[in-house]
Amino acid sequence: MNKLTLLDKYILKRYLLTFTVMLLLFVPIGIVVDVSEKVDMMIKNQVPLKDILIYYFHFTIYFTNMLFPIFLFLSVIWFTSKLANNTEIIAILSSGISFTRFMRPYLIGASIISVVVLIMGFYVVPVASEGFNSFRYTYLRTGGKQLMQGDNTDVYRQISDTEFIYVNSFNTETKMAYNFSLEKCNKEKLDYKITASRIQWDPKEKNYTLFDYTKRTVGPLGDEIEKAPEKKMKFKFDLEDLAPVVYIAETLSLGKLNDFIVKEKKRGSSNINVYLVVFYKKFSIPISAFILTIIAVSVSAMKRRGGMGMNLAIGIAVAFSFVFFDKIFGVLAEKSSMPPLVAVWLPNVLFGILAYYLLRNAKR
Known part of the structure; x- marks a missing residue:
C-alpha cells in the first residue's frame, strides 16, 4: 500500500511540476512575441509603463487560458515519454499494477487543474480579458485617444x-x-x-x-x-x-454573463450564439483536461523507436487538432445555425471517443 501511495505522489508531482514548467517556458515566449509585434506602437503612442505591466499581467492569464489544452497535453506527453524511455512504466506494470490503476494519479492531477481552470474561467479570466482587450483597443489602434475605429468596434x-x-x-x-x-x-x-x-x-x-x-x-x-x-x-x-460584441461576453463573470444572456434572449439579440459559446466553454474547457490527459498517457506510455521525439510529434499534432476543432466549431456556432451547446461540446465528444479507443489499446 505504501508503495502505491509513493507511486501516486511521484507521478502526481511530476504531472503538476511539468505542467508548471511548461507554463513558465511558453508564457515568456508568448510575451516576447507580443512585445516584438507591439513595441513600435507602444512607443509611438507613449503608453505608460504602469499600463504596459498591467497589460502583460492580464495577457499572461488570457494567453494561458487560451492555450491551456496545448500546455497540458505537451507536459503529460513529455514526462510520460521520459518514464517510458527509462522503462519505469514497464517496471510499474510488471509489478502487478494495472494500467487503469497507473492512470489514477494522472486523473487526480487532471482534477486539480480542472478545478483551478474552472474557477479562473468563472472569475479571473473575465477580468484579465477586459484588461487585455481594453489596452489593445485603447492604445494599439488610435494613439490612446479613443478606441479602434472599424467594423470590430462598431x-x-x-x-x-x-x-x-x-x-x-x-x-x-x-x-x-x-x-x-x-x-x-x-x-x-x-x-x-x-x-x-x-x-x-x-x-x-x-x-x-x-x-x-x-x-x-x-x-x-x-x-x-x-x-x-x-x-x-x-x-x-x-x-x-x-x-463591442467581439469581447463583451469574455469580460463578464459567470453570474453576470448568465444574467446578460437572459436579458439578450428577451431582446431577441442576433448575437446570442456568441454569448452562449463563451458561456458553455467555461464548462467544456476544464473537462478537456481529463480527455487530453488520457490521450497523452495512452500515446506516450509505449516505448517507440522514435523515442520522445516521436511522442512529442504525435502530441503536438493531436493538441493542435483539438484547438483547431474547438475554434472551428465555435465559429460555426456563432456564424451559422449550429446549436452552440453542440458546437462547444462536440470536440470533447470526438476526442473523448479517441481517448477511449487509445486507452483500450494501451491496456492491451
Whole structure:
C-alpha cells in the first residue's frame, strides 16, 4: 500500500511540476512575441509603463487560458515519454499494477487543474480579458485617444421595439463610448435622434453624461433641435450594450454573463450564439483536461523507436487538432445555425471517443 501511495505522489508531482514548467517556458515566449509585434506602437503612442505591466499581467492569464489544452497535453506527453524511455512504466506494470490503476494519479492531477481552470474561467479570466482587450483597443489602434475605429468596434443594437443605439467604439476602463447616437422610431418614421461625440457612465449617479449633445425632434411643420455642450440623462440600455460584441461576453463573470444572456434572449439579440459559446466553454474547457490527459498517457506510455521525439510529434499534432476543432466549431456556432451547446461540446465528444479507443489499446 505504501508503495502505491509513493507511486501516486511521484507521478502526481511530476504531472503538476511539468505542467508548471511548461507554463513558465511558453508564457515568456508568448510575451516576447507580443512585445516584438507591439513595441513600435507602444512607443509611438507613449503608453505608460504602469499600463504596459498591467497589460502583460492580464495577457499572461488570457494567453494561458487560451492555450491551456496545448500546455497540458505537451507536459503529460513529455514526462510520460521520459518514464517510458527509462522503462519505469514497464517496471510499474510488471509489478502487478494495472494500467487503469497507473492512470489514477494522472486523473487526480487532471482534477486539480480542472478545478483551478474552472474557477479562473468563472472569475479571473473575465477580468484579465477586459484588461487585455481594453489596452489593445485603447492604445494599439488610435494613439490612446479613443478606441479602434472599424467594423470590430462598431456597435448597433436594438434596445426596444422602437429604439436603436449606435457607438463607434467603447473604452471599458473609462466607461466611455464615442460617436453615440440613439434613434426612436414610430411605424418606420423617425420621432427623434440624439447624438453625442462621447457618452460616459456615472456609477455614482447612475446616469450618463453626453458631451456635444444634440437632439433633433421631427415635427409635422419642422424639426426642433436642442444642443448642449454637456448633458446628463438616464437611458433604458445598460453599459454593456455599448461594448463591442467581439469581447463583451469574455469580460463578464459567470453570474453576470448568465444574467446578460437572459436579458439578450428577451431582446431577441442576433448575437446570442456568441454569448452562449463563451458561456458553455467555461464548462467544456476544464473537462478537456481529463480527455487530453488520457490521450497523452495512452500515446506516450509505449516505448517507440522514435523515442520522445516521436511522442512529442504525435502530441503536438493531436493538441493542435483539438484547438483547431474547438475554434472551428465555435465559429460555426456563432456564424451559422449550429446549436452552440453542440458546437462547444462536440470536440470533447470526438476526442473523448479517441481517448477511449487509445486507452483500450494501451491496456492491451
